[in-house]
Amino acid sequence: MRCPSESTTTHSSPPPPPLHTLEVMRRVGLNRVFALVYTCGILALLYHHSLAFLHSTTVLSFSLTLSLLLSDVVLAFMWFTTLPFRMRPIRRRVFPENLTSVIKESQYPALDVFICTADPYKEPPMRVVNTALSVMAYDYPPEKVSVYVSDDGGSELTLFAFMEAAKFAAHWLPFCRMNRIEERCPDAYFRSNQAGVFEAERLKTKYEIMKEKVESVVDRGRVGEECITTEQEREAFNKWTAGFTCQDHPPVIQVLLESGNDKDEAGHEMPNLVYLSRQKSKTLPHNFKAGALNVLLRVSATMTNAPVVLTLDCDMYLNDSQTPLRVLCYLSDPFITPKLGYVQFPQRFHGINKNDIYASELKRLFQIHSMGMDGLECTSYVGTGCFFRRRIFFGGPATLVSPEIPELNPDYVVNKSIKSHAVLALAHQVASCNYESHTKWGSKMGFRYGSLVEDYYTGYRLQCEGWKSVLCHSDRAAFLGDAPINLDDLLNQTKRWSIGLLEVGFSKYCPLTFGTWSRGPLMGLGYAHYAFWSIWSIPITTYAFLPQLALLNGVSMFPKVSNPWFYLYVFLFVGAYGQDCLEFVLVGVTVQRWWNDQRMWMIRGVSSYLFGFIDFILKLFGISASGFNVTSKVVDDEQSKRYNQGIFEFGVPSPLFVPLATTALINLVSFLVGLIGVIRFRNMEEIFVQLFLSGFVMVNCWPIYEAMVLRTDKGRMLTKTTKISILLALTLYLSAALAFKI
């Protein structure tokens, strides 16, 4: 039996054409040597701190060294947890053109696609519709595809949009097929150049009419009588009775297209399309997206029970119509390990500005680190663009955990129409909000509950059960999604992730212990890197304030330039930054984008990570209860214009901006005071490191100074935020002045 990591070309003779290959990155050897050298550097630094700590004579020097020691221990820990990403990074290739040698089209497995949406105002229904239409138009036998849309917003507006989409699909699908359109998302297609394509104009008009209709219904906030054309539609909308709210309503399941029954305008079969809004009750927890996905798993089991399942966020439209064939290269490889549980495509985004000022591409997370984890066969699930074997949700590879009713078993064969009374009755039953009580859903079955990052957590738990995974990286992005284009949204998203990750880190499933025990230390460390992502805030916040406050009080904290320990600092700094930059450049990212990424790392450090960390602790004590705050996908024209010009957006009152502005102020003042000191007393040697740190942070803070003083547009920092920050900076300065005098 061959593992997914082994190249198919090594197989017995005569070798069949390969379905997939992999190549270990050439830098592995260098990475390992560097890791060894860098570890020695870190140990030396910790030794240096320990000596200073033992020899500290005053309360001040004691607390300063303790802070540095703590920060550097955290930095060392975070560095150490990146080792798994660097030990065996790999790059894979697939050859869908060779599929015919192992599988006929009629044998392709059926595919259930899950699309989640949660709020028609933050996630415009037209966006969700575009995602659904793009996957319905896959290069895959349409009768094998079923698209299920889960609407946690329980909105008739979304249902209306999908009724319109079902009608439009009858034209769109044959149009894509006949013209071999590569861009299967209508919105993206009509924004691009369609010159010379037969009937493109006719389709565009149809699309525009649908769009206008849906958008006007969304603007009005309700589906008017004039929009309802059939009795069937009326019956569906009648479910929105007076007491129907998004937090309290019965399940709504509407079959909009049934394969076998509904044909497109060329007479071909269409995929199934099902709208689903699970039952909600204010008194029962609904477990956010994980809860929605589990209902999708069950409802789809009662209707089609496809052996392969794809999860998609509502904004992640299909960009490469061959994607499912690429997945088949793994899933239908007769030699692949039966433990292969999922094939993940990296998250990629459209509409990112030239230099990616907010580092929204998250290259490190979605590509660099994922390639490393892929080498260990345990790349994580990132919530969207992931194809699972349905079996994976029912226990480890060797132990099937049976669901409560046989119809939910992964190998159960459905042989009734999805519109039949029996199927619909069962579907409604499994979509009810108390269905899960006293079952294993969320703990041993399905997507796992207990973390706001259900994707990371579920992937990790599946890995611990023994499942393996593959990262499928293609040049043309498989899916493209929206990245937040406003700083507040982005920081709030990172904050939500930080909380969710800590929930895993501090649970009994902590990757350092449980993960290491189940799948070995490397996987444990790799997952721990993310579980403890937000403790970056400890060193980042310390280094953003402490040396600067010390400098303002004339206290030197680091070795002089002439001291040999100084060179250790230089090595550690240049080594870490240099390696990071090199890794970005090697995956084709420009240095400018890397620079912006490290800036965002600092920004997140003093805002999202810090706030997430604090929120998590408050949550532990039951003081706060943060939920899944959906990221807005609505684009404001003015904001989008500023974003495209590469200008930061600070124009909303957000507590997350206060520490940013405070950091900017303290560093500016300390740099100036330090510089004056150097000019007047020529004591550069002693304070060089502190001066350098202030200057470095200052350069990174440039957009913040601009937003505070130089800009006049609506995205500038609110005066209130600036005032609060000045007050906070003054308080910090005065308390430090007092502390340094003790």
Ligand SMILES: O=c1ccn([C@@H]2O[C@H](COP(=O)(O)OP(=O)(O)O[C@H]3O[C@H](CO)[C@@H](O)[C@H](O)[C@H]3O)[C@@H](O)[C@H]2O)c(=O)[nH]1
């Ligand atoms: O109660 C909820 C909350 C969210 N969603 C859906 O979850 C998806 C992701 O939400 P979004 O606000 O876009 O969050 P992001 O932070 O951008 O998403 C990333 O992080 C999430 C975990 O925090 C993962 O679920 C996502 O797949 C991953 O792309 C969207 O389609 C939502 O409609 C639900 O279905 N129900």
Ligand SMILES: [Mn+2]
């Ligand atoms: Mn998103």
